[in-house]
Amino acid sequence: MQIKKNRLIARLDIKGENLIKGINLEGLRVIGSPNEYAKKYYNQGADELIFIDTVASLYGRNHLGKIIKSAAQDIFIPITVGGGIRSLEDALNVLRVGADKIAINTAAVNRPELISEISNTLGSQSVVLSVEAKKIKDNKWEVYIENGRESSGVDVMEWIKRGEIYGAGEILLTSIDRDGTGRGFDLDLIKSATESVSIPVIASGGIGTIQDIYKAITHANTDAIAMAYALHYDKTTFNEIRKKLNSHKINVRNFNNDE
């Protein structure tokens, strides 16, 4: 059995009060109630949950507070919250209602010092640098902001290295090109990232089959997987993923519902 343990995370993209899912972070479709799905994934044995408010950054507001507070009443696994966090105060507010980590993207690109400000007060383990990456040519990706709507001109690998220095504790790396497509991860992207930084990398965007997860772990050395599409559309479950990965000698958390 491989020693390193890999985390399996459910990612819930939120718009207003709804759980939504898009393709390439666009064409958002309503899936249902975020809390219902969050609870379902908790009971199925998700290792963590990530909530991203997809429009908070655009409109400068954040609906997530209520959703998180309600989720954290019954859910006792780590919760990461992103979308519209622009200041240390915003971060504290999210932690006060039950989140453990905050994810920042747009505000960090606009002002990287924000990473240090939050990290110095709350600890680097509370700061997830969320990076939306779009491929521009072979082995070259650009950082997008505003939930994949706007190009920043920043190189992804340069950015995550800087993010680590500024004090980010983890990288949530989303491939815009693969998001919601089920075509598999952008393995080159993940591999470049895990080779560029020494903090954990969470791979997101593109899972179609469990084989994709296997490849991200073995070929690209990812530390964690964030899933949305595959879970929301019942393509697979945490139980199934655990069993399959275990049978391939991939180390994941044993969950009490497992046989």
Next chain:
Amino acid sequence: MMNKVVIIDYGIGNIFSVNQAFKKIGVETFVTSNTQAIEEAKHLVLPGVGAFHKGMQALHDLELHKTIIKTANKGVPLIGICLGMQMLLDESDEFKVTKGLGLISGRVEKFPKVKDRNNYIKVPQINWHEIVPGVSNISWKNSLLKEHKSRDSLYFVHSFVAKPSNIDHVLANYNCNGILIPALIIKDNVVGCQFHPEKSGDVGLKILKNFMLM
């Protein structure tokens, strides 16, 4: 079961989840920084995330350090979680050497370096881990871990390692890429968990339940 717990609020960390976790197991909670309320507690929780010196500074600013030590020395069960656990020890190397509460003798140090490039320890160490008995192999029977199964996992997130100087105070370790890291430490009525019982699903809630039986 004792039905009330006092959770120390010193302005650091995610108290919401700790509070919710105790409520979930049917325990009444009182979140406070009031020294009198802390002294009168029957069960005491010291939560916390973040940097050691900031945590200790906050306790000093609110004059809580003496109250916590006094209350623990009376025999009141006290559980420190994550940073709260680390602060139970004598001192920490994080940023600058800072004195802790000294309720369990020992130090807080950096993660040991692992040479193997492909298997090094990522810091912050953020993961679910199974735990194993401490080196002195003290039985988990009658302990907080009495219901704990060998494959049950707990959620850890930390950048420094709390090392009691007496190995008898380590009830459980976890194996981090081949290196044993203290997970649960205990000295009489004082307990420290490096993991987050409030973030470890039912497995963690059971440990909190057992703490309330101390």
